[in-house]
Amino acid sequence: MRILYAADYNDLSRKAANLIGAQVIMKPDCVLGLATGSSPLGTYKCLIEAYEKGDLDFSRCFAANLDEYRGLTKDNDQSYAYFMYENLFKHINIDMANTNIPDGTNPDAEAECKRYDEAVAALGGVDIQLLGIGNNGHIGFNEPADEFPTGTHCVDLTDSTIDANARFFARREDVPTQAYTMGIKTIMSAKKILLIASGENKAPIMYEMAAGPVVPSVPASILQMHNDVTVVADAAALSILLEKAPELVEGAPKA
Numbered sequence: 001m002r003i004l005y006a007a008d009y010n011d012l013s014r015k016a017a018n019l020i021g022a023q024v025i026m027k028p029d030c031v032l033g034l035a036t037g038s039s040p041l042g043t044y045k046c047l048i049e050a051y052e053k054g055d056l057d058f059s060r061c062f063a064a065n066l067d068e069y070r071g072l073t074k075d076n077d078q079s080y081a082y083f084m085y086e087n088l089f090k091h092i093n094i095d096m097a098n099t100n101i102p103d104g105t106n107p108d109a110e111a112e113c114k115r116y117d118e119a120v121a122a123l124g125g126v127d128i129q130l131l132g133i134g135n136n137g138h139i140g141f142n143e144p145a146d147e148f149p150t151g152t153h154c155v156d157l158t159d160s161t162i163d164a165n166a167r168f169f170a171r172r173e174d175v176p177t178q179a180y181t182m183g184i185k186t187i188m189s190a191k192k193i194l195l196i197a198s199g200e201n202k203a204p205i206m207y208e209m210a211a212g213p214v215v216p217s218v219p220a221s222i223l224q225m226h227n228d229v230t231v232v233a234d235a236a237a238l239s240i241l242l243e244k245a246p247e248l249v250e251g252a253p254k255a
């Protein structure tokens with residue numbers, strides 16, 4: 001795992017977008033594993049700017065998103081399908097037919113998860129998987145558990161995740177309590193992984209993710225076992241790592 005220092009959110013967004021952009025240039029028909037949440041918004045803005053400048057062409061790219069709330073339709077403004085369309089897809093030249101996301105409206109969880117795993121496998125797997133990280137160490141919606149879940153599955157969201165995501169909804173009661181998410185096995189099968197994190201509230205979990213034991217109670221800790229992970233995080237998110245294990249972080253200014 002390489003952990004790259006970014007001065008602030010802008011810097012991290014530009015670095016992350018450049019790493020994704022390099023993938024698109026090197027393999028124009030690549031499969032981009034995409035994420036939602038507030039962390040990737042700046043990265044998506046930078047990718048849109050690069051597209052507008054003519055530096056990137058997404059016309060042959062495929063996309064596979066990590067997760068979707070169970071029960072929300074694509075046109076619900078809190079669904080991840082809506083988020084991806086509004087914050088990235090509608091601004092670039094990706095073919096919407098090449099974009100994939102679990103269908104939150106399929107009431108048959110088992111069938112939907114199987115369908116999604118098959119869809120990702122049919123693409124030949126993910127070339128670069130962008131990840132955010134939940135305050136409790138979740139990636140996608142793989143919540144802390146007794147074991148690492150494997151394929152796409154239906155999860156009950158933890159109270160801490162519901163609390164954290166309530167800021168996007170009118171009322172806490174509106175936050176769905178379940179989601180469909182790619183499993184840890186699917187995420188770990190990506191050829192490259194790019195995890196981004198910003199802000200002081202992520203500092204404790206960033207330390208556990210990178211320097212703590214690999215345990216399913218911190219799902220993101222499994223990333224220590226992947227052979228091509230790049231973490232780009234800002235100074236605030238790296239603050240505890242910089243204090244306790246500075247040797248793990250590249251590019252930080254000398255204290």
Ligand code: GLP
Pocket residue numbers: 035036037038039040066067131132133134135138139140141161165
């Ligand atoms: C959500 C998403 C995750 C995301 C996490 C962190 O729960 N399912 O994929 O990484 O929140 O979000 P944020 O980037 O807003 O902190």
